Amino acid sequence: MNSLKLDENQLIENFEAKLAKNEMIEPKDWMPEQYRKHLIRQISQHAHSEIIGMQPEGNWITRAPSMRRKMVLLAKVQDEAGHGLYLYSAAESMGISREEMLYQLHTGAAKYSSIFNYPTLTWADMGAIGWLVDGAAIMNQVMLQRTSYGPYSRAMVRICKEESFHQRQGYEIMTVLAAGTPAQKEMAQDALNRWWWPSLMMFGPRDEESPNSAQAIKWKIKRETNDQLRQRFVNQTVPQVEKIGLIVPDKDIKWNDAKNGYDFGEINWDEFWTVVKGNGPCNKTRIAAKIKSHEEGAWVREAANAHAAKINKNKAA
Amino acid sequence: MNDSQGILWEVFIQSKPGQPHKHAGSVHAHDNEMALQNARDLYCRRNEGTNLWVVPASAIVASSPEDIGPFFEPSNDKVYRHPTFYTVPEGITHM
Ligand SMILES: [Fe+2]
Ligand SMILES: [Fe+2]
Ligand SMILES: [Fe+2]
Numbered sequence: 001m002n003s004l005k006l007d008e009n010q011l012i013e014n015f016e017a018k019l020a021k022n023e024m025i026e027p028k029d030w031m032p033e034q035y036r037k038h039l040i041r042q043i044s045q046h047a048h049s050e051i052i053g054m055q056p057e058g059n060w061i062t063r064a065p066s067m068r069r070k071m072v073l074l075a076k077v078q079d080e081a082g083h084g085l086y087l088y089s090a091a092e093s094m095g096i097s098r099e100e101m102l103y104q105l106h107t108g109a110a111k112y113s114s115i116f117n118y119p120t121l122t123w124a125d126m127g128a129i130g131w132l133v134d135g136a137a138i139m140n141q142v143m144l145q146r147t148s149y150g151p152y153s154r155a156m157v158r159i160c161k162e163e164s165f166h167q168r169q170g171y172e173i174m175t176v177l178a179a180g181t182p183a184q185k186e187m188a189q190d191a192l193n194r195w196w197w198p199s200l201m202m203f204g205p206r207d208e209e210s211p212n213s214a215q216a217i218k219w220k221i222k223r224e225t226n227d228q229l230r231q232r233f234v235n236q237t238v239p240q241v242e243k244i245g246l247i248v249p250d251k252d253i254k255w256n257d258a259k260n261g262y263d264f265g266e267i268n269w270d271e272f273w274t275v276v277k278g279n280g281p282c283n284k285t286r287i288a289a290k291i292k293s294h295e296e297g298a299w300v301r302e303a304a305n306a307h308a309a310k311i312n313k314n315k316a317a
Numbered sequence: 318m319n320d321s322q323g324i325l326w327e328v329f330i331q332s333k334p335g336q337p338h339k340h341a342g343s344v345h346a347h348d349n350e351m352a353l354q355n356a357r358d359l360y361c362r363r364n365e366g367t368n369l370w371v372v373p374a375s376a377i378v379a380s381s382p383e384d385i386g387p388f389f390e391p392s393n394d395k396v397y398r399h400p401t402f403y404t405v406p407e408g409i410t411h412m
Contacts, residue, residue, distance in 0.1 A: 026382065030382075092343075098345060099320055301323075305323075308323075308348040
């Protein structure tokens with residue numbers, strides 16, 4: 001018994017030595033059970049976010065104002081499907097099946113980013129999402145390119161390459177609307193007003209409210225804290241708002257020389273927790289739509305399965 | 318939960334003719350043809366490749382991480398496989 005225990009200590013030591021040298025952990029490497037659990041949860045949540053995230057934008061594909069905008073939005077939503085699939089594969093390499101992850105999503109056992117529980121009311125929301133929501137996601141994903149788990153890191157590298165057009169196309173939509181008729185400009189401002197705060201919430205609770213964060217940083221899953229990333233996002237985005245003549249919907253926003261960044265107002269944390277706990281404006285409809293499409297696609301999977309079985313049988317004969 | 322997403326396949330992409338195939342990631346599919354099509358849709362949306370291989374993940378035989386020492390050991394003490402092991406007279410080039 002004693003020697004087994006020693007073995008475990010040795011394994012942990014090796015694991016931590018690898019992290020200290022910034023070496024990647026690969027699927028077959030020994031890893032602490034908590035590390036595996038933490039990553040399965042994080043990666044599958046990330047995958048679910050990409051998949052559910054297709055709904056608010058998919059909602060506008062048929063109503064895009066021009067052929068160009070329609071092609072772009074379609075390509076973007078298609079990329080998000082791809083991102084979901086890269087991430088599901090990364091999670092599977094840790095020993096959870098695709099079927100299990102979908103089951104967790106459909107039954108509410110797994111979460112996804114709360115931002116996708118807000119409705120997309122106008123065309124300007126397509127601009128605000130690409131610019132702010134993808135912008136905030138990119139901030140997080142750039143950091144995750146250096147995460148300690150190999151398959152997750154490699155998925156992030158691929159995703160970041162593809163994300164670069166997502167944010168630009170959103171900002172372009174906002175730029176054009178902001179320079180348009182008074183009604184168009186108002187529509188852009190309204191979208192900014194509705195998406196600004198939920199975008200800041202995407203970085204998660206404040207550091208002192210985020211107990212998992214410290215462990216994630218110790219394991220080099222995350223390299224920066226929620227508040228650090230949020231601050232960088234604000235610093236980067238405020239000048240972009242001003243550039244196109246819109247107004248940040250926060251009366252406390254103010255440049256602070258001492259910290260070389262913007263001070264900003266307090267997030268409405270009650271709203272944050274309400275949406276996380278499942279009571280946001282669209283939580284129920286998003287999951288209902290996901291289950292519906294899954295169920296309506298069941299016959300395709302069954303047919304594909306039957307076809308594969310037939311091929312295999314012919315091969316065997 | 319008797320739903321099936323198909324089996325797992327590993328995807329290898331050749332980025333240009335003449336280049337070796339490189340591992341890109343994985344896909345789920347039910348048969349060969351679907352695996353190739355899914356791999357194309359998932360990994361080649363931006364001219365990433367000129368050729369694709371898909372291999373059922375279960376068919377891949379891999380060495381294990383614990384082997385890192387002993388398994389590759391035999392090559393460690395064979396410095397004579399490298400050109401720097403040999404001395405040639407001063408002034409000799411193209412060798
Ligand atoms: Fe994303
Ligand atoms: Fe994405
Ligand atoms: Fe995106």
